[in-house]
Amino acid sequence: MSGNKFLILEGKIGLLSAAGIVSLDIDTLKWISCNVVNYENSFDHGADLFVSNNDIFYIINHNIRHMGWENKIELGIITMHPENYESKLFKFCKQVEDVIKITVDGRRVRHFNFGWYQSGTNWEVTSRIYPSGKFSRAVYNDKEVSAANLIKVNTFKELLIMISRSKPLSLSLKPTSVNSNYESSVRILLNNDLLYSDISQNSYKLTPLAKKMINGSHWMTILLTKTLINNGVPLEKIIWSLSEDSEEVDCVVDFRGKTWIFELKDKPFEAGHAHPFIYRAIKYKADKIIIFTTDKVGPNARKIFKDISNNYRAAIDIDSPIFIEGTSSLDDKISDLIKNETISLVNKKKKELNVLTSTNLTPLFNKLFDDYKHSGKKI
Structure with a gap:
């Protein structure tokens, strides 16, 4: 299509050509058309691929009778450049439509509605947990991101928390050896709408923005959400403060059909926090659990997770938790998480295509995506 060739079909034709076979009799055509799926011969073409500018476009026929799949065709793209993948994929869908219309009798497709929909993006995260509990949508603005940073x-943070606990700072307080950074810190907070001067009380007070950020350590939620967005997670796939029966999950993410839940702590994550978090992970059928703390995950908490992983793996199908200790490691940890999960999904799709094309596509995938694979760090 538009200069692109079916890799699997063209590969078989190239093999015949290399062998000097140019006459396509009925037996040769059958060999070209035949696929081996689950050790069974099939003349329903299972899948094929195109490569364009290091992007893989694929077609999967889900109407293979003995596979028991749905009556549909799946079109997809695997790319290292996700910023414009939708426009590439929509163009590919249009090319497939045009080929079908050209190939099939026009009267049969004149009023045909192809009905394309995007698998994995047409269902929001709330569909997996609704009506389990109350929650709020992830909504933030640039000013809140600046405040969180x-x-x-x-x-x-300590200055704002001190003021929030009814310990006012006097406007006339002079710098000393104890609070030598006081003046510059106050100036920065004033300039960023986190403090204001209350002349009548001769003190500094928190602005509504500061109160919002400090309350429940909401600044951590903003910081995490912005980091997820920066790494390609759509905003509509993120929800906050999922709660039911006094149990609350700080943040829930739907990553391509998998549920991730985050626990945020502006203090050490200790053993007393571990069991309630595991209960919530089971309750909401989490595929992955992530702990983001400004301090450390205590050794006793780590032991609880290790014991559960070793002794209850069959009963609790949850990956070992990911620990993000300190705000300075947030960007790298989230980036690595997204990369590793993406590689896992690509490998899963590669295995499916291997079966449906009766071909080992590993060399092709390694050649096109090896740079991305090695840029990730093991979590």
Whole structure:
């Protein structure tokens, strides 16, 4: 299509050509058309691929009778450049439509509705948990992101928390050896709408923005959400504060049909936090659990997760938790998580295509995506 060739079919034809076979009799055509799926011969073409500018486009026929699949065709793209994948995929769908219309009797497709829909993106995360509990949509603005990036610095955070606990700072307080950074810190917070001067009380007070960020350590939620967005997770796939029966999950993410739940702690994550978090993970059928703490995950908490992983793996189908300790490691940890999960999904699709094309496509995938694979770090 538009200069692209079916890799599997063209590969078979190339093999015949290399062997000097140019006459396509009925037996040769049968060999070209035959696929071996689950050790059974099939003349329903299972799948094929195209490569364009290092992107893999594939077609999967889900109407293979003995596979018991749905009556549908799946079109997809595997690319290292996700920023414009939708426009590439829609163009590919249009090319397939045009080929079908050209190939099939026009009267049969004149009013045909192809009805394409995007698998994995047409269902929001709420569909997996609704009506389990109450939650809020992930909504934030640039000002909140700037505030969160300031508050993650301990000097600013501690100053705001101190004021929030009814310990006002006097406007006339002079710097000393104890609070030598006071003046510059206050100036920065004033300039970023986190403090204001209350002349009548001769003190600094928190702005509504600061109160919102400090309450429940909401700044951590903003920081995490922005990091997820920066790594390609759509905003509509993120929800906050899922709660039911006094149990609350700080953040839930749907990553291509898998549920991830996050626990956020602006303090050490200890053993007393571990069991309730595991219960919530089971309750909401989490595929992955991530702990984001500004401090450390305690050794006793780590032991609980290890014991459960070793002794209850068959009963609790959850991956070992990912620990994000400190705001400075958030970007790298989330980036690695997304990369590793993406590689896992690509490998899963590759295995499916291997079966349906009766071909080992590993060399092709390694050649096209090896740079991405090695840029990730094992979590």
